[in-house]
Amino acid sequence: MATKVNRATAVGDAPASRHSPELLLGLYRMMVKCRMCDEKARILFKQGKYAGNFYSNVGQEGGEVGAAFSLREDDWVAPSHRDWTSCIVKGAPLKACFAQLYGKTDSPDRGKSTPAHMGYPELHIITPASTIAAQLMIGTGVAWGLKRQAKDSVVVSFCGDGATSIGWFHEALNFAGVHRLPMLYVVQNNLWAESVPLRLQTALTDLSDRAKGHGITGVSVDGNDILAVYDAATKAIARARAGQGPTVLECKTYRWYGHSEIDPAKYRMPEEVAEWKKKDPIPRFEKYLADRKLLSDQIKKQVRDEITREIDEAVEFAEKSPYPAPEEALEHIWA
Numbered sequence: 371m372a373t374k375v376n377r378a379t380a381v382g383d384a385p386a387s388r389h390s391p392e393l394l395l396g397l398y399r400m401m402v403k404c405r406m407c408d409e410k411a412r413i414l415f416k417q418g419k420y421a422g423n424f425y426s427n428v429g430q431e432g433g434e435v436g437a438a439f440s441l442r443e444d445d446w447v448a449p450s451h452r453d454w455t456s457c458i459v460k461g462a463p464l465k466a467c468f469a470q471l472y473g474k475t476d477s478p479d480r481g482k483s484t485p486a487h488m489g490y491p492e493l494h495i496i497t498p499a500s501t502i503a504a505q506l507m508i509g510t511g512v513a514w515g516l517k518r519q520a521k522d523s524v525v526v527s528f529c530g531d532g533a534t535s536i537g538w539f540h541e542a543l544n545f546a547g548v549h550r551l552p553m554l555y556v557v558q559n560n561l562w563a564e565s566v567p568l569r570l571q572t573a574l575t576d577l578s579d580r581a582k583g584h585g586i587t588g589v590s591v592d593g594n595d596i597l598a599v600y601d602a603a604t605k606a607i608a609r610a611r612a613g614q615g616p617t618v619l620e621c622k623t624y625r626w627y628g629h630s631e632i633d634p635a636k637y638r639m640p641e642e643v644a645e646w647k648k649k650d651p652i653p654r655f656e657k658y659l660a661d662r663k664l665l666s667d668q669i670k671k672q673v674r675d676e677i678t679r680e681i682d683e684a685v686e687f688a689e690k691s692p693y694p695a696p697e698e699a700l701e702h703i704w705a
């Protein structure tokens with residue numbers, strides 16, 4: 371049942387785009403925004419501005435943005451530890467996102483969770499659990515609830531390659547397959563689970579083949595080709611919405627930095643990192659847009675300037691926001 375979409379060719383090959391200029395520029399702007407916010411979050415952590423840790427998504431923006439960009443307000447996102455930027459794609463204001471990093475009262479959870487574990491119930495963003503693959507179980511439960519309520523909303527969950535070797539991944543897929551749930555499982559295959567390389571996690575080449583064992587659709591795409599991800603995700607989301615069941619979408623990609631900001635990642639060969647940096651999804655998409663006369667140096671600068679201003683305001687806001695009072699620790703919790 372697993373189908374492979376192999377878009378090995380560069381996105382710049384096609385003469386005209388099937389997508390509207392508004393959509394293309396929207397995807398571009400969001401990718402740049404996610405990259406810039408992530409890089410800022412790394413700098414702030416290194417400067418000791420917030421405690422805890424941060425798990426950079428730089429390099430993986432094609433999957434991050436492509437998979438969640440077409441979601442509606444009433445759809446849900448279930449991010450993992452590495453998907454702080456998926457909250458931005460789902461519409462979280464940057465002020466809330468940076469307040470989350472800082473653990474301040476203006477974060478959606480009033481400073482209760484760790485920096486990169488951001489949820490936002492009003493925006494249908496499920497707080498990631500620290501336990502790997504747990505968000506897939508929670509997301510699948512939400513999808514079951516949506517189906518029982520006869521709603522046509524969908525859930526997009528994110529996880530890494532390592533998560534696909536954990537039992538919960540398979541339990542979630544099995545349940546979603548049985549009940550034909552409106553789920554899209556996005557697997558960001560960045561070739562490493564902390565210091566464990568993919569070849570020591572599984573003998574599979576395509577992680578979308580994991581779907582086969584659960585009777586659901588599996589698709590593998592070049593995760594650094596944002597349009598390949600966008601096309602595969604919108605198709606899977608439309609199927610899920612129409613009651614045709616879940617999909618596993620593997621995005622083949624790479625994380626540029628360590629597992630977290632305290633990991634120098636000495637287990638990776640510098641050549642491997644350099645090779646993947648050449649496949650940066652952003653310049654690749656810039657070329658696609660420039661070839662179609664949709665992007666100039668001036669627009670690029672304008673986009674970056676606007677985002678820089680928005681980030682600066684958000685960081686200032688987060689810094690000024692107060693820390694929660696110690697007495698608040700037992701408020702807004704179940705038990």
Ligand SMILES: Cc1ncc(C[n+]2csc(CCOP(=O)(O)OP(=O)(O)O)c2C)c(N)n1
Binds near residue numbers: 501534
């Ligand atoms: C059950 C469990 N085991 C181990 C950990 C520690 N841990 C956190 S992230 C991670 C690696 C996950 O790798 P992957 O799923 O590939 O995601 P990536 O970090 O590459 O995005 C590990 C081992 C954990 N949080 N939960």
Ligand SMILES: [Mg+2]
Binds near residue numbers: 559564
């Ligand atoms: Mg990984």
